[in-house]
Amino acid sequence: MSEKIRIESEQALQVGIAALTKAGVPDAGARMQMDLLLEAELRGRASHGLLRLPRVIERIRNGVANPVTEGTSRWRGDALLQVDGQQGLGPVVAWAALEKISVRAKTTGLAAAAISNNNHLGMLALYAERVAREGQVLIALTTSEALVHPWGGREAMIGTNPVAVGVPATPDPFVLDMATSLISMGQVHDYANRGQALQPGWALDAKGDPTIDAGAAKDGAIAPFGGAKGYALGLAFEILVGALTASALGRDVTGTLDSTKLCNKGDVFIVIEPESDAMTQSVTDYLNMLRSSVPAVAERPVVVPGDRALLQRDASLKGGVLIAPEVWQRIRDLADPAGNELGSSLLH
């Protein structure tokens, strides 16, 4: 892969929106989808960034993503919204659901959305951050295709099942966003591309034997984070989301990594009202106490989750985002009709 190039974020946004619009996404939806991809890019999370845009568009072309719907929903109870995403774009369906449950939680105290038939949500951190900036707590869960092996097992049977938690604090909310896998399959591919060895314990090969060969790990499984506990947690999220959304489980999950299959994983959002606004200050004070506590290594201060991402975002807004030139070329081709032919050939 060639060296990355620096693109001004507003330019990336406009080109991405143009590409989505060409694929039939209405302007508002195109902005929501690009917002998720660009905000990931701004925070240095390239795996959830512009790299994913061509697949979003391929999925629309292949009829497994619907560019115009925000899904349908009904209240299964006063506080529980059941959403059929109808194969809409992940962020479009997600924001529509979040809007409804955030309003509802103001009277019910908490409200949740159980979403099925929705495409990839993108970086969960953004949902957590925005809900928390508005003064509410968010817990977000989503599942994925089976990539993680059970602790003591040999086969990929569990999704990477990330969790996000947003809690109001000042000046910025606390935002946790982490997969329950030790590494991502994207990292495995990066290591393979660079011909670099994995760390022992990170992955298994196709036979289920431990491997440090990234190429072999691509057809195998990645480890849960934190050993038996991380396995237990990722599994708990898989079936919790399954039970609430009636989504597919384990190896039956499709459509989060490919361009041709319907996406049948589930998403769960829970929005909760804090006890009082006063708690925002208590949480802030506590987080600041952590940041200023004595570090193990003098020059490496204790970090609170989300801090680094926001620093990176500030830097990217000033200096632009770093994008692989092939990715940028693809997106420009998708945005510019004259380049459609090249764009398509690169997509397959």
Add this chain to the structure above:
Amino acid sequence: MSEKIRIESEQALQVGIAALTKAGVPDAGARMQMDLLLEAELRGRASHGLLRLPRVIERIRNGVANPVTEGTSRWRGDALLQVDGQQGLGPVVAWAALEKISVRAKTTGLAAAAISNNNHLGMLALYAERVAREGQVLIALTTSEALVHPWGGREAMIGTNPVAVGVPATPDPFVLDMATSLISMGQVHDYANRGQALQPGWALDAKGDPTIDAGAAKDGAIAPFGGAKGYALGLAFEILVGALTASALGRDVTGTLDSTKLCNKGDVFIVIEPESDAMTQSVTDYLNMLRSSVPAVAERPVVVPGDRALLQRDASLKGGVLIAPEVWQRIRDLADPAGNELGSSLLH
């Protein structure tokens, strides 16, 4: 410590109830408290077992636990119950709250309890198991005194903050119950008593330096599980519970390990209705697929969280529970007026 003795579980239950009754706990509350302790003992979780009964009684005697209240509550919204535990016994306050939100969730779809001023809940697994047996999903969180150091830090600033998740399955529900610390402070004390060295990475000493000396670790801090991710998760639970319950945070938390201070941590329960009863079968099928998947080591099948605990429970119900003779003697003394003097002297 002397070799453990085997006690028939019904006898342990009756003696424990008698001890609590003598301390002023009404019969129903005494059963609830003993139920939690005994069920932990039956499942081989001695750290949450009868060992804790003398402290429960000491806390009542010292006026920091109220033997008769189940707390007061009000609906902060239709789906969010705010509970002031009024220093009641942990399980008594918890079951009263769970009863209310389980009923409410049947109409609202989900409901939560945010509990403050409550004593130690005991083993969270039991709550998750019972709610899930009745067909609902439970997420349970509770905080504790600061024992865990931040990743890259030197001081204990975060609770061991366990999480439990219960999901309906047959014949037994899925039950996750785990602390977000790598080990428990109880294990550190066990290692110290046996003069055994800790594993590297498990703990820090009072100065914040890594140590394998269990004695030194008692005054230090234990590690989060799963490195930076486990730290982030435990911290997210600390402030999420804090924000919802207005409980104390970090080093301000007291009363979960001592016998003299008011307990100011928080507890959060979220009860959710599954999408349909059909999902119970899907979850069961998936869990069975995991259990029968190829294990890393032929003679060690893949285990689903909660399985071992229920096997151990069956064995304990037949063969009795293993209790340290000193603990058993203390509890008998607390139950038997004639032994009160000995009981008291052992308590201090």
